[in-house]
Amino acid sequence: MLISVGEQITGHKIIEQKDILFGVADSTEGGMFRRNAIKKLIHAAELVGANAITNLHMEIYQTTPEVTEATAYGNAVVVEQTWGSVSHEVKTITPAGLQPKVDDSPEAEIMDANGYKFVVCPKCKSKYKADIDENNRIRIVGFDDVDDDEPGLQIYCLRCGSKFTVPDSL
Ligand SMILES: [Zn+2]
Incomplete structure (x- = not known):
């Protein structure tokens, strides 16, 4: 899952907007609740078939004197790489059992x-x-x-x- 706080993912273009999704966690879950909120957001994005999240935001609320709540939200999107490591191997189709290149082919x-x-x-x-x-x-x-x-x-x-x-x- 690619995540950005901006509107775009570097080197990718957005080909499909899915939804604005949320991940919520609170401090009763332990000290990692901010990270848990992001994990839940990522999980929600996976469920809708997204491969990236843009405009990631995090809001922290003190819901009671004892409990702090974190909400992570962002746009679940599908992106496609526009440059970089994508390469398509081109194969020439030849009969099976092709012999290595010979410079002097026998005459029929x-x-x-x-x-x-x-x-x-x-x-x-x-x-x-x-x-x-x-x-x-x-x-x-x-x-x-x-x-x-x-x-x-x-x-x-x-x-x-x-x-x-x-x-x-x-
Ligand atoms: Zn033959």
């Missing part, structure tokens, strides 16, 4: 079957139907080059995850 073989050409994964022998683009180069529909550093078209095998080079032409 081409095979004929039923009048079609297939590119064959050098590792697991999975077949990918070859298409010929307007420059007479082999392409596989749905696969883009995954390695700009290496010459030619490299793809990841969907089955075994190994990276291989598609032959330039038939």
Whole structure:
């Protein structure tokens, strides 16, 4: 729970106002009653789903000659961090079992079957139907080059995850 005596929480923006809440404790509870009042306020804020309290105030009353009462109150709010440690990891989705980067991917073989050409994964022998683009180069529909550093078209095998080079032409 983030608590501030001001209207804002540093580094955060208020995205939802919940309610003005109170926590009350008195000296019959012992010497820590001021702190208890704040604890009760925090508990009340948790119950309404807040993660911060702004405008925290504390009032102390002498209710009887023997008893002092503390009232802590503030605005229960929901805040969101605007800067700092929030980071989103960006992950590229690739087939499972992805191999570490290789600079020299093995070149796939081409095979004929039923009048079609297939590119064959050098590792697991999975077949990918070859298409010929307007420059007479082999392409596989749905696969883009995954390695700009290496010459030619490299793809990841969907089955075994190994990276291989598609032959330039038939
Ligand atoms: Zn494979």
